[in-house]
Amino acid sequence: xxxxxxxxxxxxxxxxxxxxxxxxxxxxxxxxxxFVLYSNYERQVEGHxxxxxxxAWNSPLAWVQLxxxxxxxxxxxxxxxxxxxxxxxxxxxxxxxxxAIQSLSDLAGKRVAVGAPDSPQATLIPLLLLHEAGVEAExxxxxxLFGKHGDHVGGERDAAKALMAGEADAACMIDGNHLxxxxxxxxxxxxxxxxxxxxxxxxxxFAALDDVDSDVLARFRSLLLAQQYSDPSVRHLLDLExxxxxxxxxxxxxxxxxxxxxxxxxxxxxxVRQFISATGVA
Amino acid sequence: xxxxxxxxxxxxxxxxxxxxxxxxxxxxxxxxxxxxRGDDAALAVHLRAWTRSQGHGFEDTANGCRVxxxxxxxxxxxxxxRAGGLTSTGVVERPALSWGLSARGAQVEAGAPEFDFDxxxxxxxxxxxxxxxxxxxxxxxxxxxxxxxWTAPMEHPEEVEDAVVQVMxxxxxxxxxxxxxxxRFLARIHPHFREVLQVLSVQMADEARHIxxxxxxxxxxxxxxxxxxxxxxxxxxxxxxxxxxxLATFLLSVxxxxxxxxxxxxxxxxxxDPITRQVAKMAAQDEARHVAFxxxxxxxxxxxxxxxxxxxxxxxxxxxxELQHTAGLNEEVFDSLxxxxxxxxxxxAIADGWDKVLELKSRMDRGRQVRLGRLGFSSNExxxxxxxxxxNFM
Numbered sequence: 203x204x205x206x207x208x209x210x211x212x213x214x215x216x217x218x219x220x221x222x223x224x225x226x227x228x229x230x231x232x233x234x235x236x237f238v239l240y241s242n243y244e245r246q247v248e249g250h251x252x253x254x255x256x257x258a259w260n261s262p263l264a265w266v267q268l269x270x271x272x273x274x275x276x277x278x279x280x281x282x283x284x285x286x287x288x289x290x291x292x293x294x295x296x297x298x299x300x301x302a303i304q305s306l307s308d309l310a311g312k313r314v315a316v317g318a319p320d321s322p323q324a325t326l327i328p329l330l331l332l333h334e335a336g337v338e339a340e341x342x343x344x345x346x347l348f349g350k351h352g353d354h355v356g357g358e359r360d361a362a363k364a365l366m367a368g369e370a371d372a373a374c375m376i377d378g379n380h381l382x383x384x385x386x387x388x389x390x391x392x393x394x395x396x397x398x399x400x401x402x403x404x405x406x407x408f409a410a411l412d413d414v415d416s417d418v419l420a421r422f423r424s425l426l427l428a429q430q431y432s433d434p435s436v437r438h439l440l441d442l443e444x445x446x447x448x449x450x451x452x453x454x455x456x457x458x459x460x461x462x463x464x465x466x467x468x469x470x471x472x473x474v475r476q477f478i479s480a481t482g483v484a
Numbered sequence: 485x486x487x488x489x490x491x492x493x494x495x496x497x498x499x500x501x502x503x504x505x506x507x508x509x510x511x512x513x514x515x516x517x518x519x520x521r522g523d524d525a526a527l528a529v530h531l532r533a534w535t536r537s538q539g540h541g542f543e544d545t546a547n548g549c550r551v552x553x554x555x556x557x558x559x560x561x562x563x564x565x566r567a568g569g570l571t572s573t574g575v576v577e578r579p580a581l582s583w584g585l586s587a588r589g590a591q592v593e594a595g596a597p598e599f600d601f602d603x604x605x606x607x608x609x610x611x612x613x614x615x616x617x618x619x620x621x622x623x624x625x626x627x628x629x630x631x632x633x634w635t636a637p638m639e640h641p642e643e644v645e646d647a648v649v650q651v652m653x654x655x656x657x658x659x660x661x662x663x664x665x666x667x668r669f670l671a672r673i674h675p676h677f678r679e680v681l682q683v684l685s686v687q688m689a690d691e692a693r694h695i696x697x698x699x700x701x702x703x704x705x706x707x708x709x710x711x712x713x714x715x716x717x718x719x720x721x722x723x724x725x726x727x728x729x730x731l732a733t734f735l736l737s738v739x740x741x742x743x744x745x746x747x748x749x750x751x752x753x754x755x756x757d758p759i760t761r762q763v764a765k766m767a768a769q770d771e772a773r774h775v776a777f778x779x780x781x782x783x784x785x786x787x788x789x790x791x792x793x794x795x796x797x798x799x800x801x802x803x804x805x806e807l808q809h810t811a812g813l814n815e816e817v818f819d820s821l822x823x824x825x826x827x828x829x830x831x832x833a834i835a836d837g838w839d840k841v842l843e844l845k846s847r848m849d850r851g852r853q854v855r856l857g858r859l860g861f862s863s864n865e866x867x868x869x870x871x872x873x874x875x876n877f878m
Binding site for chain 1 (some may be wrong): 533539
C-alpha cells in the first residue's frame with residue numbers, strides 16, 4: 203500500500219506539530235500516513251487535482267473551490283469528517299455600544315471592517331448579510347494576505363481594533379472571537395453591540411477526490427472518529443487543532459458561503475471566482 | 485428530573501460567567517442540560533461559542549440557552565494520577581518523569597511530557613531529615629550587613645592583615661566550588677524530592693553569602709586579593725567535575741566542608757580581629773547544616789545500598805591519585821594560617837601558630853574519621869581514607 207498522504211495549509215507553525223503528532227499516532231495504529239504542507243489553499247486545491255496527495259484538510263472556501271472545480275472537470279468529490287468546533291458557527295456584525303447604528307440598513311455608506319479578503323467567517327459570510335439587506339458599505343480589509351482563508355486570527359483582531367479606534371463603524375468576526383476579544387479587552391466588555399448574527403454554518407472539512415482507494419479512506423475516517431479526548435496520546439494534538447472530537451462531515455453548512463461566492467461584488471469574492479474559473483478547466 | 489436553571493443576571497461570558505456555567509454543569513450528568521438565562525445582550529452569542537469550544541451542546545430556545553454537558557472534561561482527567569503524597573511519607577521510590585515540575589501530591593493529567601531528570605531514585609537523593617534541615621536553614625538566614633559589625637576595631641600588624649587577605653582569597657574560591665557543585669546537580673534531581681531541592685538551594689544561598697562576607701572582609705583594608713594557585717584549583721576541579729551525585733556529595737560535604745568547618749572554627753578562635761572571627765563563625769554555622777545534610781542522605785543511601793561504601797572509597801583513592809603530584813594546599817595559605825594564628829612575628833608566636841595549625845590538621849583528620857565511621861567504614865579504613873583526602877582541605 204502506498205503511503206496515505208494528506209494536504210494541509212501551514213497557516214501557523216503549530217501545523218507542523220499537529221500533523222507530525224498525528225503521523226506518529228497513525229503509525230502507532232498501523233496506518234501508513236504522511237502529509238504535505240502548502241503555503242496557501244489555492245496551491246493545495248491545485249495540488250489535489252495534480253494528485254500530489256490523497257486527502258485535503260480544507261478550509262470551507264477551499265471545499266467550495268474544490269467542489270466547483272471538480273464539477274467543471276467532471277470529477278466527484280467526497281467531504282467527510284470535521285471537528286466538533288467546525289459545526290454551527292456564526293459570525294457577527296458588531297458596532298460600538300454608543301453607535302447610532304441600529305440595523306444593517308444603517309450601515310449603508312459606512313465603513314465596515316472585515317478580516318482577510320478570502321475569510322469565510324470574518325468577511326464573506328457576514329458580508330452576505332449586508333448584501334441580502336441591500337446594503338452597500340465601504341469595506342475595510344484588515345489582512346492583505348490572500349490564500350490562508352482567514353485561518354489566522356490577526357485580521358479579525360485588527361478589524362476589532364479599527365472599530366474601537368473609530369476608524370470603522372462596524373466590524374465582522376466569528377462569534378468565538380467576539381468572546382475572546384471582549385474577555386481580553388480588545389473590545390472592552392459592554393463596549394460593543396451585536397448588530398447582526400448570521401445563521402449557523404460549518405467550517406473545515408476533510409475532502410477526497412474520486413481516485414482514492416475507498417477502503418483506505420474508510421480506514422482513515424474510522425481512525426479519526428476513534429480518536430478520544432480521554433486518550434492522553436492524542437489529547438494534546440486535539441487541543442492544538444482545537445477540537446474535542448471528530449464528527450462525520452456534512453455539506454449543508456456551506457450554503458451561505460456558496461451564496462457569498464456567487465453573489466458578492468466584493469473584490470475578495472471576485473478573486474475567488476477568478477481562481478475557480480481559471481483552475482476549473484476540464 | 486427537573487430542568488436545572490442558571491440565572492446569570494447581568495453577568496456576561498466575557499466577565500467570568502463561564503465559572504458559574506461550569507459549576508452548574510458539574511451538578512448535572514453528561515448528556516443532561518442546564519438552562520442558562522441572563523440579561524447580558526451578548527449572552528446567547530457568547531454561550532454558543534463557549535460551549536462549542538468546550539465540547540458542550542447548545543440550543544437557543546425561547547426560555548433561554550440550553551447547555552448540554554459534554555464528556556470532554558471528564559475525559560481529560562481519565563488516567564490522571566496523584567504525584568505521590570503531600571508530606572515526606574508520600575515520597576515515592578521512583579517518581580514518573582511525566583510528573584515533571586508538578587507539586588508533590590498534585591493530581592497530574594495523563595500525557596504530560598517527560599522531563600529529563602536523571603536523579604530519580606529516592607535512594608540516591610533522599611533523607612527524611614531534609615525538611616528539618618531546610619527549615620533550620622530558612623530560619624537561620626542572616627543579613628551580612630547587620631550580622632557582622634563591620635566597624636569593629638582592628639589593631640593587628642599589616643603583615644598579619646596580608647595573611648588574613650590570603651586566607652580569605654582561599655576561602656572564596658573554595659566557597660565558589662561549594663556553590664557550584666550543588667548547582668550542577670540541582671536541575672538533575674526530580675522535583676518530587678522537593679525538600680532536597682530546597683536544602684541545596686538554600687545551601688547555595690549560604691555559599692553566595694559566604695563569598696560576599698569573605699570578599700568584604702578581604703577588601704576592608706586592601707585594594708587587591710591574594711593568590712590563587714594551580715594546586716588549589718586542580719583539587720577543586722576534581723570535585724567540580726565529579727558527575728555522580730553521591731560521590732560529589734561525599735567529597736564536598738562529608739570530607740571537604742567537614743574539614744572546612746574545622747578551619748572556620750579555627751579562624752573563629754584565632755583570627756586577629758573581631759570581624760574575621762565573626763564572619764568565620766557565621767559561615768561555620770551554615771556549613772554545619774551542609775555537612776549534616778550530606779551525612780544524612782549518604783547514610784541512608786549506604787544503608788539501602790552497602791555497595792556504595794566501596795564506590796565512596798574508590799572516589800577518594802581516585803581523587804588522591806589525580807592530585808598526588810600537585811602541591812595541595814598552597815604554601816601561602818598554610819603560612820598565612822600560621823602567621824594569622826601567631827598574631828606576630830616573634831619566634832615564640834610563630835611556634836604557637838605552627839602548633840595551632842598542626843592541631844587544626846589533626847582535628848580535621850579526626851573529624852573525617854568520625855564521619856567516615858558513621859557512614860559505615862571500619863576504624864582502619866576510616867584512618868586510611870582520611871589520610872588520602874586532598875591537602876587542599878576542600
